[in-house]
Amino acid sequence: MTWIDAVVDARTPATPEIALFDLAPVDGTEFASYTAGSHVDVDLGSGLVRQYSLCGPPEPRRYRLAVLNVANSRGGSRAMHALAVGDRVRISAPRNHFPLADTHSHVLIAGGIGITPLLAMLTHLERVRADYVLHYSARTRSRAAFLDELSGNPRVRFHFDDEDPALLLDITRDLGDPRPDTAVYVCGPDGFMDYVVGKAEALGWPRSALHTERFGTNLTTPADAGQAGFTVRLASTGTEYSVGEDQSVLDVLLDNGVDAPFSCQQGICGECVVRVLAGEPDHRDDVLSDAERADGMFTTCSSRAHSPVLEVDL
Ligand code: FES
CATH class of the missing domain: 3.10.20.30 (Beta-grasp domain)
Incomplete structure (x- = not known):
C-alpha cells in the first residue's frame, strides 16, 4: 500500500457526535479524483487503520470525511476525533467498493452515519440529473448530519425515530416491490442494514440490485x-x-x-x-x-x- 501524507485542514462539527474532517495534501500536490461511494484508509498510528467514506464532491485539494464518535469505539473514531487542525495523517488512495450502478433509477437508503457515501452519490446523481430518491433514517434531527444540505431537496425523505411514527422508514412502503433498471444502495449500522436488506429481499428484490457497504462492527473473525x-x-x-x-x-x-x-x-x-x-x-x-x-x-x-x-x- 502506498500512503499519502495529508494534513487536517479544517474540522467542523456536523452534529454533537459527528465531526467533518477536511484533509489536504501536505506538499502542494493534488489528491487523486474519485467516484461517488469511494473511501480512503486512514492510518491513525499504532497499527490502527480505519476506512472512511469520502462525502464531499471530488476536489483536488480536499478530501472530506464525516466521522461519528462511537461510544464503544475500538479506537478508530476516538483517534480520529482526537485530531486537530494541523495534525498529519497518512491516507490511502481512494478505493471504491460501493460504486453507483449503471441503472436508470437509484434508491439510496441511509441509517445515521451511513449517509456519508450516499451523500457523495446524491451529489453525483444531482449533477447528472439522474432519477433517484434518498431515504435518510436517524434517531433525531439533532443527530443527523448534513440536514442543511438535504432539507430543501424534494427527493429526500427524512425518517426520525422520535417524530411522527407514521413517517418512520417502512421498506414495504418506501422501497416497494422490485422495479426493473433500479439499484438500491444501503449504508448504516449493522442492524439497520440487516433490516433493510432482509425486508428488500422479502419483497423480492434480487441481491444483485442491492448494494451495501458497512464499515464493520460485527464481522466474523x-x-x-x-x-x-x-x-x-x-x-x-x-x-x-x-x-x-x-x-x-x-x-x-x-x-x-x-x-x-x-x-x-x-x-x-x-x-x-x-x-x-x-x-x-x-x-x-x-x-x-x-x-x-x-x-x-x-x-x-x-x-x-x-x-x-x-x-x-x-
Ligand atoms: S485487508 Fe481489507 S478486506 Fe482484507
Missing part, C-alpha cells in the same frame, strides 16, 4: 468462528501452508514471508483480495459482491475454506 483449520496452496509455487482455526489466510501468508497485500484486516476494504483457483471458499467478508465471489474473488484476511485445501492465485 477466524478467532470467533470456531472452525477447523485447512490448507492454503500458492498456485505459483505449489507451496502449502496450514491455516489454524485461530489464524487467517493472511496471517499465515505474512508469517511465511509471502508478499500479500492487505489493509483493514476486517474484510471490509478489499485490499487483500486474491483469486481462488481451486477449493470451496467460505466467504466472511463484507466487501465482495455475489458476482465477485462467483468470479473467484476471496479476502485472505477474513474468509476461510469449506474444503480441506484452497488454492489461491499467488
Whole structure:
C-alpha cells in the first residue's frame, strides 16, 4: 500500500457526535479524483487503520470525511476525533467498493452515519440529473448530519425515530416491490442494514440490485468462528501452508514471508483480495459482491475454506 501524507485542514462539527474532517495534501500536490461511494484508509498510528467514506464532491485539494464518535469505539473514531487542525495523517488512495450502478433509477437508503457515501452519490446523481430518491433514517434531527444540505431537496425523505411514527422508514412502503433498471444502495449500522436488506429481499428484490457497504462492527473473525483449520496452496509455487482455526489466510501468508497485500484486516476494504483457483471458499467478508465471489474473488484476511485445501492465485 502506498500512503499519502495529508494534513487536517479544517474540522467542523456536523452534529454533537459527528465531526467533518477536511484533509489536504501536505506538499502542494493534488489528491487523486474519485467516484461517488469511494473511501480512503486512514492510518491513525499504532497499527490502527480505519476506512472512511469520502462525502464531499471530488476536489483536488480536499478530501472530506464525516466521522461519528462511537461510544464503544475500538479506537478508530476516538483517534480520529482526537485530531486537530494541523495534525498529519497518512491516507490511502481512494478505493471504491460501493460504486453507483449503471441503472436508470437509484434508491439510496441511509441509517445515521451511513449517509456519508450516499451523500457523495446524491451529489453525483444531482449533477447528472439522474432519477433517484434518498431515504435518510436517524434517531433525531439533532443527530443527523448534513440536514442543511438535504432539507430543501424534494427527493429526500427524512425518517426520525422520535417524530411522527407514521413517517418512520417502512421498506414495504418506501422501497416497494422490485422495479426493473433500479439499484438500491444501503449504508448504516449493522442492524439497520440487516433490516433493510432482509425486508428488500422479502419483497423480492434480487441481491444483485442491492448494494451495501458497512464499515464493520460485527464481522466474523477466524478467532470467533470456531472452525477447523485447512490448507492454503500458492498456485505459483505449489507451496502449502496450514491455516489454524485461530489464524487467517493472511496471517499465515505474512508469517511465511509471502508478499500479500492487505489493509483493514476486517474484510471490509478489499485490499487483500486474491483469486481462488481451486477449493470451496467460505466467504466472511463484507466487501465482495455475489458476482465477485462467483468470479473467484476471496479476502485472505477474513474468509476461510469449506474444503480441506484452497488454492489461491499467488
Ligand atoms: S485487508 Fe481489507 S478486506 Fe482484507
